[in-house]
Amino acid sequence: MTATFPTAPDTQALEHGHALAPRFDAAGLIAAIATHADTGEVLMFAWMNAEALAATLATGEAHYFSRSRNELWHKGATSGQIQQVVEARIDCDQDAVWLKVRPQGDGGACHTGARSCFYRAIEDGKLVHRP
């Protein structure tokens, strides 16, 4: 699948317009933040290319781009942790996407088995587990 998005003609259109005109970086990626739609917890941070963003919007299930595997990544396709998208937002300069999701399967989002990837707080320079 190929996906193309327009480029905003100016800052006004980029920041205040109604056209989705994501600003992919030099590698063709945009930042993506997934939070739990019910708890607000940040679950994970990942990347999307145009194909992943288009697939997410078309299917209502989060798709990312795996930089390590260099391929489209349908989150949960193997783990069962499908992320149903309740709402997708984009930020002012359209270089970051925020997905509010409901994780399926065991409800987790992290490959370590944790509910959220952000299971450690930074305290006095050290990491403290906060499941």
Place this chain on the structure above:
Amino acid sequence: MTATFPTAPDTQALEHGHALAPRFDAAGLIAAIATHADTGEVLMFAWMNAEALAATLATGEAHYFSRSRNELWHKGATSGQIQQVVEARIDCDQDAVWLKVRPQGDGGACHTGARSCFYRAIEDGKLVHRP
């Protein structure tokens, strides 16, 4: 101010250890997500270099790295929208930081004047304002 952080010796230490060993990218940056400590709303997405992360942890106020100005960015220093950090977390592979913050000043976080940078939802391929 210079700041250095260790590199995790292996994946086990990176993902489950107690040492803060952020994985800065080729440009020396790490992703940073700020949410409102009280409402859970995602306020903004930005970048930190080692100096910004160290300054954030040392002062309890969010510091980022401005890629457009190529300099340390003490959020709110000019706008008054200082972000008091309630909790800082890092993700499994230590390449993204999540700050729970309380914005000061007018309570906003976005240069457009919006409370959050994510003031537009994506619906049927178009952007809809959701202040």
